[in-house]
Amino acid sequence: MKHRHLILDLAWLAMLAATAVTWALGRGGWVARAQLAGMAVVFALAWLKGLVVILEFMELRHAPALWRRALIGALTLVVLLILLAYGLSLR
């Protein structure tokens, strides 16, 4: 029981830390300077947070694989599309 709670608590703290990193990178101007690398880091963090929400908060880790794959697939697809569009904007 405690173990289940601990996973949720650690997931929450890790996602807050990832948000703080995104905030610091965005506010400090590093994202703008690093361009594609900056956006790749920011969206990698967003993807990881999304993965944690899907697996731990939505509890899809233990759900049928179809649901898990559909959600993770949609998240991955939209992040890749955004990065593709951003990459094209740098040409």
Added chain:
Amino acid sequence: MIALELATFCVLFGAFAFTRLRHLELFRTSQQSLDVSAGALNTALLLSASWAVARAVHATRDNTRGAALGWLGAGWLLGAGFVVFKLREYADKAAQGIGMGDGNLFFDFYYILTGFHLLHVLAGLLALGLTAIGLARQRGRLQAHTLETAGAFWHLVDLLWLVLFPLVYVMR
């Protein structure tokens, strides 16, 4: 329903990203006027609300009514905090004369994306509130099914914001 909501937002996010390509300077200039700190604060509020709702589901399964209602109340308040900060952001933008349909494509997208998302937050708060009332009235061993369903919707709202935040507030 979750799949439909997800697909709708994926299309909107893609439309934003590819429209930005054709209006790069406008989007860059306009995005700089958004407050990254406000976006990050709202991310922290939604993540914390989701965590509290997930803990409420555990407490319900453990049949601890007080803890379940406590966690659910905390999640509701954190979600309501998101709404307050979002409305303040809209008020600030209105005070600057920035509205929807004012000829700025970026802010049209901003209001559509964040406004549509805010509607989902409000629907989630309603669902969580009704679920809390239901939990308080339940007799016998607590049933988690309704809370699990409302919680799944709430986590989806959180998930959507996790993409919306870097796309609209952080992208430069």
